[in-house]
Amino acid sequence: MSFIDQIRKAPRNPQGLSGGKAQGPEQDPAQGLTLEPELQRVLENYRLSVHAWSEAAYHRPRRPAEAARPRKAWRLAAAWTLGIALVAGGVSGGVFERQHRQELARMAAQREADRQKQLVAERAREEEELLARVDSDVSRQVPSAMEPLAQLMLDDDKQ
Amino acid sequence: MAAGNTFDLMSMATPEDIAAQEFSSVAASYRPQIFRFLLASTRDVDLAETLTQDCLLKAHRNWAGFRGESNVMTWLMRIAINLQKDHWRNRRMQFWRRTQTNSVDVDLAGEWLPSGDGSAEQHMLAKERVAQVWKSVEGLSERQRTVFLLRFVEEQELSEIANATGLSEGTVKAHLSRAVARVRHELGGRR
Numbered sequence: 001m002s003f004i005d006q007i008r009k010a011p012r013n014p015q016g017l018s019g020g021k022a023q024g025p026e027q028d029p030a031q032g033l034t035l036e037p038e039l040q041r042v043l044e045n046y047r048l049s050v051h052a053w054s055e056a057a058y059h060r061p062r063r064p065a066e067a068a069r070p071r072k073a074w075r076l077a078a079a080w081t082l083g084i085a086l087v088a089g090g091v092s093g094g095v096f097e098r099q100h101r102q103e104l105a106r107m108a109a110q111r112e113a114d115r116q117k118q119l120v121a122e123r124a125r126e127e128e129e130l131l132a133r134v135d136s137d138v139s140r141q142v143p144s145a146m147e148p149l150a151q152l153m154l155d156d157d158k159q
Numbered sequence: 160m161a162a163g164n165t166f167d168l169m170s171m172a173t174p175e176d177i178a179a180q181e182f183s184s185v186a187a188s189y190r191p192q193i194f195r196f197l198l199a200s201t202r203d204v205d206l207a208e209t210l211t212q213d214c215l216l217k218a219h220r221n222w223a224g225f226r227g228e229s230n231v232m233t234w235l236m237r238i239a240i241n242l243q244k245d246h247w248r249n250r251r252m253q254f255w256r257r258t259q260t261n262s263v264d265v266d267l268a269g270e271w272l273p274s275g276d277g278s279a280e281q282h283m284l285a286k287e288r289v290a291q292v293w294k295s296v297e298g299l300s301e302r303q304r305t306v307f308l309l310r311f312v313e314e315q316e317l318s319e320i321a322n323a324t325g326l327s328e329g330t331v332k333a334h335l336s337r338a339v340a341r342v343r344h345e346l347g348g349r350r
Binding site: 033035039041042043045046047049050051053054055057058060 | 191194195198199204207285288289291292293296308311312314332335336339342343346
């Protein structure tokens with residue numbers, strides 16, 4: 001049997017939206033569901049309302065495709081623009097942040113280098129001063145080797 | 160002479176032409192049903208139309224691979240359900256979009272109820288009840304709603320629903336039972 005025959009032979013509701021047979025909820029006890037008559041009636045009404053709405057929507061006049069296209073194109077363009085702006089903003093923000101951090105790191109390294117240089121200079125100066133002080137102290141404290149003789153010479157002159 | 164020409168044309172038809180004719184007939188037959196299911200499920204006319212088109216396009220592409228192991232309707236319904244699932248998945252990702260563009264007002268849903276033979280009061284009451292069902296179906300989970308609509312709107316058997324959704328019959332029955340319990344509860348009946 002071809003598919004066409006299959007369709008022609010056993011469609012449930014093939015030619016229309018509201019041509020379904022009025023079964024369904026009544027058969028549900030066989031499907032393992034027990035429905036009260038009131039609920040069955042409400043569900044049947046629900047089915048009819050869906051069918052009626054669907055039929056009305058199916059046969060409503062279609063909008064021309066051209067009318068919808070510019071709006072879609074406009075939306076697409078807006079979405080792309082927004083997307084590109086977001087990406088560009090994100091990238092430039094990232095680059096700026098990275099550069100800012102690099103600048104901060106460079107400044108911190110410079111400050112550290114200056115501080116080290118200053119420390120080294122200060123230490124060198126302190127050492128120099130210490131050596132100078134030691135030199136002057138040593139030159140003052142060590143007795144001259146000729147001092148006793150000079151003293152004797154002074155005593156002789158007095159006499 | 161004319162009959163001879165027709166015979167010549169038919170004999171010249173390629174298997175592709177025959178398949179195209181078959182598919183065209185299938186699409187014409189089942190399109191309203193697919194549309195109705197998608198409309199009831201999405202409640203958005205434009206979206207239902209788009210998904211119906213996508214469903215038939217996908218079916219057309221895979222028509223050669225359809226072996227007839229299941230009913231054509233079940234096969235088409237399965238494609239429609241998968242498309243709908245994909246749509247909701249994408250919609251969840253695209254949360255900034257408007258949720259529904261041309262959706263139905265649930266409060267007015269009862270207005271679609273055809274006028275019956277009862278009194279005006281009975282008709283009003285029926286409309287109210289139908290609007291309540293619309294509202295409660297909206298609150299069902301995606302799977303429960305699918306099963307509920309296939310059963311009570313499309314009047315499919317459990318086995319057909321199981322084939323279309325790819326679930327076992329037991330699971331279908333469980334979802335259906337929960338959906339009915341919820342609708343019943345919303346209507347103010349027993350759980």
